[in-house]
Amino acid sequence: MGTPENPVREWQRFTLTEKLGRFTVYFAIVAAVAWAAHSVEIIEEFIWDAPAQVADMGKRMWPIAWDYFKPGILNPLLETLNIAAVSTLLGILMAVPVGFLAARNATPNKFINMVARLILVATRSVNTLLWALFFVAVFGPGALAGTLAIAFHSIGFIGKLFSEAVEDAQKGSLEALSAAGASPLQLIQYGYWPQVKPTFWAIALFRWDINVRESAVLGLVGAGGLGMALDTAINLFQWDRVALVLVTIFAVVIVAEVIVTQIRKKLI
Amino acid sequence: MSSPAPSFTPVPAHVPAHVRPFQSSWLARAGWLLLFIYLVYAMASLDFSWTRFVAGLEHGAKFISRMFPPDFTRWDLLVKGMAESLQMAVLASFIGVIISLPLGLLAARNLMPGFITWPVRVIIIACRSYNPVIVAIVAVKAVGFGALAGIIALTVASVGFVAKLFAEAIEEISMKQIEAVRATGASFGGVVIFGVLPQVMFRFIGFAAYETDANLRNSTLVGIVGAGGIGGTLFAAFQRFDYDFVFAIVLTIIALIMLGELLQIGVKKVFRQ
Amino acid sequence: MSTALEIRNLDKAYVAGKPVLRGINLSIEGNGITAIIGPSGTGKSTLIRCINRLVEPTSGEILFEGKDLVKLNRAELRAARSRIGMVFQEYNLVERLSVMENLLTGTLGKTPALKAFFRRFDPDDIRRAWEMLEVVGLTGFANARADSLSGGQRQRVGISRAVMQHPALLLADEPTSSLDPKTSVEIMELLARISDSKGIPVIINMHDVDLAKRFASRIIGMSGGHVVYDGGADGLTDEVLKSIYGGEGWLQ
Numbered sequence: 001m002g003t004p005e006n007p008v009r010e011w012q013r014f015t016l017t018e019k020l021g022r023f024t025v026y027f028a029i030v031a032a033v034a035w036a037a038h039s040v041e042i043i044e045e046f047i048w049d050a051p052a053q054v055a056d057m058g059k060r061m062w063p064i065a066w067d068y069f070k071p072g073i074l075n076p077l078l079e080t081l082n083i084a085a086v087s088t089l090l091g092i093l094m095a096v097p098v099g100f101l102a103a104r105n106a107t108p109n110k111f112i113n114m115v116a117r118l119i120l121v122a123t124r125s126v127n128t129l130l131w132a133l134f135f136v137a138v139f140g141p142g143a144l145a146g147t148l149a150i151a152f153h154s155i156g157f158i159g160k161l162f163s164e165a166v167e168d169a170q171k172g173s174l175e176a177l178s179a180a181g182a183s184p185l186q187l188i189q190y191g192y193w194p195q196v197k198p199t200f201w202a203i204a205l206f207r208w209d210i211n212v213r214e215s216a217v218l219g220l221v222g223a224g225g226l227g228m229a230l231d232t233a234i235n236l237f238q239w240d241r242v243a244l245v246l247v248t249i250f251a252v253v254i255v256a257e258v259i260v261t262q263i264r265k266k267l268i
Numbered sequence: 269m270s271s272p273a274p275s276f277t278p279v280p281a282h283v284p285a286h287v288r289p290f291q292s293s294w295l296a297r298a299g300w301l302l303l304f305i306y307l308v309y310a311m312a313s314l315d316f317s318w319t320r321f322v323a324g325l326e327h328g329a330k331f332i333s334r335m336f337p338p339d340f341t342r343w344d345l346l347v348k349g350m351a352e353s354l355q356m357a358v359l360a361s362f363i364g365v366i367i368s369l370p371l372g373l374l375a376a377r378n379l380m381p382g383f384i385t386w387p388v389r390v391i392i393i394a395c396r397s398y399n400p401v402i403v404a405i406v407a408v409k410a411v412g413f414g415a416l417a418g419i420i421a422l423t424v425a426s427v428g429f430v431a432k433l434f435a436e437a438i439e440e441i442s443m444k445q446i447e448a449v450r451a452t453g454a455s456f457g458g459v460v461i462f463g464v465l466p467q468v469m470f471r472f473i474g475f476a477a478y479e480t481d482a483n484l485r486n487s488t489l490v491g492i493v494g495a496g497g498i499g500g501t502l503f504a505a506f507q508r509f510d511y512d513f514v515f516a517i518v519l520t521i522i523a524l525i526m527l528g529e530l531l532q533i534g535v536k537k538v539f540r541q
Numbered sequence: 542m543s544t545a546l547e548i549r550n551l552d553k554a555y556v557a558g559k560p561v562l563r564g565i566n567l568s569i570e571g572n573g574i575t576a577i578i579g580p581s582g583t584g585k586s587t588l589i590r591c592i593n594r595l596v597e598p599t600s601g602e603i604l605f606e607g608k609d610l611v612k613l614n615r616a617e618l619r620a621a622r623s624r625i626g627m628v629f630q631e632y633n634l635v636e637r638l639s640v641m642e643n644l645l646t647g648t649l650g651k652t653p654a655l656k657a658f659f660r661r662f663d664p665d666d667i668r669r670a671w672e673m674l675e676v677v678g679l680t681g682f683a684n685a686r687a688d689s690l691s692g693g694q695r696q697r698v699g700i701s702r703a704v705m706q707h708p709a710l711l712l713a714d715e716p717t718s719s720l721d722p723k724t725s726v727e728i729m730e731l732l733a734r735i736s737d738s739k740g741i742p743v744i745i746n747m748h749d750v751d752l753a754k755r756f757a758s759r760i761i762g763m764s765g766g767h768v769v770y771d772g773g774a775d776g777l778t779d780e781v782l783k784s785i786y787g788g789e790g791w792l793q
Contacts, residue, residue: 013639040356041414085307137331250394448646451595467636
């Protein structure tokens with residue numbers, strides 16, 4: 001870095017390799033955006049027409065059809081909330097063992113590990129709505145299909161976050177327990193679980209919050225909940241009822257937000 | 269005579285609470301009980317019947333058999349749809365991330381006064397409340413069928429997610445470092461660039477990467493309501509009972525997402541600080 | 542010797558009716574180290590932070606370079622702050638940035654934000670930064686991340702950052718309280734060297750009376766929000782110290 005007689009007077013933030021790496025990433029991003037912008041098919045007239053369309057839609061949505069709440073919204077709303085709760089529970093039950101098997105430090109068998117990770121990626125990649133299409137075709141329309149759809153989709157997320165938490169677990173306490181002669185089950189209960197517990201609750205709450213929103217949409221494909229009321233209203237062009245559903249969803253999200261924040265304060 | 273083996277006496281139940289180290293509070297137990305009751309009620313109200321479930325399993329088996337082997341013959345349709353989904357995901361992620369940076373800064377309560385953070389937070393919550401499919405429906409009504417509606421829907425979803433997490437990350441930073449930068453006489457921009465961003469940039473990149481992945485997944489969906497991308501192709505195939513084509517599309521989607529994840533890991537390595 | 546800083550009738554109350562600083566009147570000369578000592582909670586830290594308005598004074602005047610700091614608007618305050626360097630008890634470095642970047646933070650008073658973002662600093666400033674690193678003995682650490690350094694090293698970076706501002710006044714809020722005795726002496730020696738060689742007055746908040754006696758040419762003792770002693774190290778008899786701190790046990 002220079003000699004005492006001829007000291008280096010410049011300064012660079014990144015080394016050459018670092019610069020190269022960063023530049024490549026920037027370049028790739030710009031190239032991707034340029035390609036996308038160039039090749040995407042957008043009909044320009046629609047853009048100019050948009051404000052008028054939005055204004056028209058706004059007019060039809062007002063006044064909001066509050067009187068429709070009790071007859072048409074209340075039950076689907078409760079169904080949506082129940083679907084969210086049960087599907088989160090089901091998802092957790094299915095995800096925890098898979099997540100455990102997918103953690104590299106908990107499962108020495110490489111093949112099982114890979115299969116578990118594959119399951120996690122696959123369930124994550126298939127959208128809730130796609131799962132819903134599948135389960136509706138199999139079990140018929142209704143809340144059962146919706147619950148299973150959200151549960152299966154959640155496996156990937158809960159499982160991935162959970163396996164990362166397990167991999168982060170400190171080896172120290174695990175070694176101590178092994179040395180004291182703990183069985184694998186006891187190792188899980190007293191070694192892994194206490195360390196993973198706070199993250200586990202954070203993941204569960206996070207996923208429940210998201211599932212509330214997902215369950216609102218399932219009705220669009222017939223899988224129960226508010227989505228069905230929304231679908232009906234849209235098909236019948238009853239925009240004031242559509243507005244009611246949208247407002248309901250917004251209210252539910254805010255309430256869920258408050259609940260989650262309060263619980264997090266108590267737990268963490 | 270050998271000494272007797274040490275014996276372990278379990279703590280008897282009448283020992284007062286402070287001697288029993290693992291006893292949980294009655295409040296926590298009440299909470300668990302309530303949760304349990306609620307879940308039982310919820311499951312009951314969802315009207316599961318065992319016969320339906322079994323019939324479904326049989327149905328499901330038939331279904332799955334019709335999906336194999338996956339049909340890739342109409343690959344040109346597949347590629348066209350995936351390309352459009354990809355375009356939508358890329359543009360929505362880019363625009364969404366760029367909007368989220370200033371929006372997240374404006375929503376941070378430790379940087380901005382209340383009359384600015386409050387409306388911005390409401391906007392962010394509104395963006396987050398709606399599943400992209402719902403936003404897509406509204407967007408289709410506003411700007412017609414096609415990719416534009418999809419881009420709008422995905423951008424809204426991105427902003428709702430990234431801006432919120434970014435604002436939370438900013439609210440968690442150490443204000444001591446900010447105080448020191450302020451004491452040098454730096455402008456607000458200087459304080460943000462040298463005091464705030466170094467502390468949160470790494471997390472921001474993580475959020476942006478996660479959201480790009482989410483957009484990739486959602487872009488395959490919004491087509492169901494006509495907002496462009498492979499979703500439309502998939503839905504049409506589904507309704508025509510072309511389950512083997514459906515399976516081919518699903519496999520491609522999974523492959524694409526796995527590719528995206530690998531790229532993500534690479535990008536994170538480059539920007540690791 | 543000219544007056545570098547003049548404080549007149551400074552009052553500060555965090556809660557109305559409970560003043561922390563009561564009518565402080567001080568005149569700081571343009572060189573040497575001034576140490577402020579006193580028990581915890583007596584307003585030492587508040588006083589120092591009022592000078593560069595990290596804490597807003599309730600009333601009073603603070604005259605610095607021909608202006609009353611209390612009355613300055615935002616832009617003028619920023620300009621004034623760039624002329625006042627500050628060293629913190631917990632170093633307050635930007636942990637994730639390198640040592641060099643932390644030094645260059647000192648130039649943010651005059652470097653536009655956009656240039657700072659692209660790290661295009663004045664080559665003159667970069668040269669001064671290298672010189673500063675040599676003075677504090679951290680030449681090899683230029684690209685090390687700030688949180689990889691020890692406490693003493695971090696404080697040296699903090700002091701360098703303050704000196705990079707070309708300040709007319711240096712403030713230090715308990716700069717050695719988080720350091721071990723040996724490192725504390727090294728830091729005080731560094732501050733003394735800088736004060737001498739660059740001719741800058743230094744005001745230091747401290748709780749270690751022996752260090753104060755050893756390095757400061759002027760000592761100000763505070764108690765209950767008032768200045769109760771103002772003079773050299775020799776005037777600090779046990780009687781005086783008792784009146785400042787109260788109690789005798791710690792004087793053994």
